[in-house]
Amino acid sequence: MxxxxxxxxxxxxxxxxxxxxxxxxxxxxxxxxxxxxxxxxxxxxxxxxxxxxxxxxxxxxxxxxxxxxxxxxxxxxxxxxxxxxxxxxxxxxxxxxxxxxxxxxxxxxxxxxxxxxxxxxxxxxxxxxxxxxxxxxxxxxxxxxxxxxxxxxxxxxxxxxxxxxxxxxxxxxxxxxxxxxxxxxxxxxxxxxxxxxxxxxxxxxxxxxxxxxxxxxxxxGFPKYCGTDLVLMLNMELPTFLLAFYYDPVKVGLYNLAVRMLKQPSMVIGQAIGRSFFQHTADQLNKGRPIGKFVLRVLEFNLILYLFPAVILWAFAPELFGLVFGGEWQESGSYVRILLPVFLLTFISLFTGTLLDTLGLQRERFLFSLLQLAVSLAAFALGAAQGDAATALIFLSAGSSLVLAARIFWVTGKAGVAPGDLLRRTLAPLGAAAVLGAVFFGARPLLGSLAGNLDRHWLELPLAGLLLAAYFAFFYLTRIRRLLAERGQA
Incomplete structure (x- = not known):
């Protein structure tokens, strides 16, 4: 021990x-x-x-x-x-x-x-x-x-x-x-x-x-807001119920595979960070120490970890799902593209849920969850009225993403993170992902013409791997190594 x-x-x-x-x-x-x-x-x-x-x-x-x-x-x-x-x-x-x-x-x-x-x-x-x-x-x-x-x-x-x-x-x-x-x-x-x-x-x-x-x-005080967890879980599982109500079990199955694969980064890394974050912040607050700088480091680390890989996943998702899981599952890859923004924000902000608990903000946690549920329900229903399941999921993804972004900003402020510091820490990952994404998508037409009779993916995949390696090497040398060095101060 x-x-x-x-x-x-x-x-x-x-x-x-x-x-x-x-x-x-x-x-x-x-x-x-x-x-x-x-x-x-x-x-x-x-x-x-x-x-x-x-x-x-x-x-x-x-x-x-x-x-x-x-x-x-x-x-x-x-x-x-x-x-x-x-x-x-x-x-x-x-x-x-x-x-x-x-x-x-x-x-x-x-x-x-x-x-x-x-x-x-x-x-x-x-x-x-x-x-x-x-x-x-x-x-x-x-x-x-x-x-x-x-x-x-x-x-x-x-x-x-x-x-x-x-x-x-x-x-x-x-x-x-x-x-x-x-x-x-x-x-x-x-x-x-x-x-x-x-x-x-x-x-x-x-x-x-x-x-x-x-x-x-x-x-x-905790049971008074157990509705928060109910609303939070309904936020996550609501599309499953809505797809079953509006469409058919096949759409539910396709959506389920897309979500399960998108959740893997959350389960592998996000949950580990979130659980250790809860233990660490609770311990620091019990000792009367501020947690703002630590919260900002975790947020920056999450941004670096997920941002550009999400761009690459968006590029290959439909073909990748068809190849790996079988041709009848290619539509799941299209759902991945639609849901990437909301899942990206969810991964980045996983720790904010435990942070609200640690700060004793159960009421605010419930209100944010309720807002997201209402926005998601209204957005899905509006999208479903326009047409197919994909349209409904586009509306849902957009509405949920806006609510999650607002929660990140508000919760980090409550933890003592100044808006200016938050902006500075997010600009570098966003800028790097945008630049490298522009390089990749700009090169795709050229790679398609160079491929000739070959599948263009044989040229695109090495480029994607090279850009990912450059992205993580840059941030390891400039930020991640420093973040790891700060563990002794955490």
Missing amino acids: SAAKDKGFVGSVLTLMSGNILAQAVTVGCTPILTRLFPPEAYGEFALAFSCITVLASISHLRYNSPIMLPKDEEDSHALTLLALCLVAGFSALALAVVLLLPETLRGLLGVASPTTLKLIPLGCLFSGGILVLQIRNLRLKQFRRQAAAQFAGAATSRTLVILAGLSGLTAPVVLVAMKPLNDLFLLVTLVAGDFRSFLRQVFGAPTWKRVPAVARAYA
Whole structure:
């Protein structure tokens, strides 16, 4: 434990990132197999179940998982963990009762074909909600290696089982749907496997039960805004429900693949930064230290990391999806182009959600989430009235991007970042991405004429790789090396 305590912010990020990279490497590596075993309509049902689990799990703990990081007394932290786990279990039981009582109503409302899919949703809520609690506990204990191992265990085991089932001829949508609960079950087991006895003693011991009412009252402000997490998850999952309502399961499946691939940078890097950011900023504020400079460094690092790679992805997305996942999935690549702006801003601003929690701005977090939900809903409906699914997603992407940009500006200001400093730190990545993007797109017609009978991508890909290398080399020498050197000041 003492070695873990000596790790700085960058060290904890790298540890969490290693597990995320392995887990997402498994996910990405298995996806081309899964897309050839399961058609887009199966992915559509998987997406609907996944969205339901995500939304329900986000409120199952009534946000009592968030303050687990905050108490100075370890016993209070154990009591919060116990309270949150009990709430997750009770909420999941309630969800199961609703599924058993109203199966046909829910199937018609959600557009789910299989009754078994519905029954997997409460189980998925139980596992996923438990993970949201135990991950925060592990962060407090600085058990970054265990959290990284859990990510890999969940991804590898669940996908292996689903692929084996598909190869055996079991290609019904419910088989794909089972991948989410399986992933979360193995992740949950790994999170507690290393110190299961001490976990039971600390969290479920008689002294901890006695503390639960006191911590529930002490942190009663968090449940008041649990609607924030609900609205936040609805923001993320809303397009899945809307596509199912306005269009068909095939469109839902195509959209789901696009989103899952776009989320990989978030899962690999963004979540690792966000979780370590929460632990670090909470610790700094407990010590009475300012966090403005640290927030600005994280924002700049995120901008550098995502900006120009997003430009290159936009250039190749449709052809890349058709090649990797099969011809029937090429339309997903077109959706990637449409959704890139909103996902880019989401990746850059992932840490602002935890920053609002750390600063105690739950009300403002809820209002921002509510605004984004309203704008996204109105924009999608307006776009759907104009025509096809792509038009609806264009309107949704534009509206959500505006709200996210406003949130970044406002939240960083609350953390002590001056507008002038924010502008200066963002100009260099934006300028470099614009210049290199202009070079790449300006060279494409020339490369097309030089290619002759060859596929022009054979010339474009080396150029893209060269420009990416130049981009990261420039920022490593001018900014990233300095940001890493500042870890001792963080």
